[in-house]
Amino acid sequence: MAAVIPSRITALTKLRCSIFGTSYNPTGLRTGAKYLRARLRGPSMVKYYPPVINIAQLARKYPELELVDEVEEQRWQDVEDRKKRGKGAPKKAKSKADSRRVARKR
Amino acid sequence: MPNIRVLRDVKARHGVQANEIARRAYLYVARNQSLPPQVRHQAQLQLNTFGRYTRPTTVKNRCSETGRGRGIMSEFSLCRFQFRLKALRGELNGVHKASW
Structure with missing residues (x-):
């Protein structure tokens, strides 16, 4: 069998590319085309968690409905109860000396 | 929440x-x-x-019920324990406890 000339082989590859609509890239150069070809993943990512009804947001949007956020009400109630027992958050320090005193107490 | x-x-x-x-x-x-x-x-x-x-x-992917980050079944967006609970309650369509 006779040896095939390399130039004929490249010509054949070029022709093949033009026929099948692929790009001619004999050296395997990275063109970054895979980043454009890949499907967008964002839309399906956003849909992963089932939608949650945010009562606080709804109440702010429609004040005429007078919605009550029971979880938030309970939290406020707990904070008030704790304050009554003297377990509330400490007063904000007014000066450098105040904050130092608090640090020493601890 | x-x-x-x-x-x-x-x-x-x-x-x-x-x-x-x-x-x-x-x-x-x-x-x-x-x-x-x-x-x-x-x-x-x-x-x-x-x-x-x-x-x-x-x-x-995290558990949509508990927020757990490990042992997640992505198809249901649940962790393995919540998946078991829900499946046993019959809340997941087509999921059945295996028995043979």
Whole structure:
């Protein structure tokens, strides 16, 4: 069998590319085309968690409905109860000396 | 109410969706070896300016009931224990306890 000339082989590859609509890239150069070809993943990512009804947001949007956020009400109630027992958050320090005193107490 | 880790993940998911096309464009330029190196480098620098909640790798599937990050069945977005509870309650269509 006779040896095939390399130039004929490249010509054949070029022709093949033009026929099948692929790009001619004999050296395997990275063109970054895979980043454009890949499907967008964002839309399906956003849909992963089932939608949650945010009562606080709804109440702010429609004040005429007078919605009550029971979880938030309970939290406020707990904070008030704790304050009554003297377990509330400490007063904000007014000066450098105040904050130092608090640090020493601890 | 979802916990903070889930809320952060939701934030990341929305960030990824909002910036995906721009990021892809920069990725294409940065990874394209047929373009001049200066251009590719500039594109890479632009890519680095995107925030951390725009990268798809920051997104993690978490349990939609408890927010647990491990042992997740992504098809149901539940962790293994919540999956078991729900399946036994019959809340997951087509899921049946195996017995033979």
